[in-house]
Amino acid sequence: MKNKMKKLLSQQGSTLVELLMYMGIFSLLLVSLFQILTSVLASQAATQGTSHVEEDGKFLLARLSYDIQRAQTIVIPATIGSSGNSLQLTISGVTYSYSLNNSNLVLTNNTETNALLNGYDTTVSNLTFSRLGNTNGKPVITTSFTLISKTPQQSGIETRTFQTTIGTR
Numbered sequence: 001m002k003n004k005m006k007k008l009l010s011q012q013g014s015t016l017v018e019l020l021m022y023m024g025i026f027s028l029l030l031v032s033l034f035q036i037l038t039s040v041l042a043s044q045a046a047t048q049g050t051s052h053v054e055e056d057g058k059f060l061l062a063r064l065s066y067d068i069q070r071a072q073t074i075v076i077p078a079t080i081g082s083s084g085n086s087l088q089l090t091i092s093g094v095t096y097s098y099s100l101n102n103s104n105l106v107l108t109n110n111t112e113t114n115a116l117l118n119g120y121d122t123t124v125s126n127l128t129f130s131r132l133g134n135t136n137g138k139p140v141i142t143t144s145f146t147l148i149s150k151t152p153q154q155s156g157i158e159t160r161t162f163q164t165t166i167g168t169r
């Protein structure tokens with residue numbers, strides 16, 4: 001046993017073959033860790049893009065629904081069957097206008113000027129408001145818009161179209 005310990009202690013370094021083996025194993029480990037890291041980052045970007053589009057879509061639908069339901073009058077679109085890319089409502093004497101400005105949904109009223117409603121990492125396109133209903137009934141608005149994520153992904157850009165129909169109370 002003492003002889004074996006003396007032999008082990010007397011060896012000072014590693015052979016060239018051992019160094020090459022260690023370097024090969026270490027490089028394989030680094031390559032696999034790099035691949036895992038890149039796939040995690042790509043997955044995170046895809047999740048963020050989807051999340052931003054979903055959150056902004058839910059917020060915009062909720063905001064439009066809230067304002068349309070409490071509106072006393074709908075000024076634009078003015079007549080049944082008409083449609084356009086802007087909406088103008090009167091709520092408690094205050095005029096609210098929704099429109100697109102540089103691919104952002106903008107709300108303008110007497111107290112706020114050009115409040116951006118969508119997030120900084122999404123853009124809005126294909127915004128339409130259509131007036132439905134009958135002449136004696138309460139106005140109903142159908143709104144449709146497309147949200148596009150600005151977050152780059154491997155699978156392409158996250159895009160989703162939202163549509164809803166909302167009536168006044």
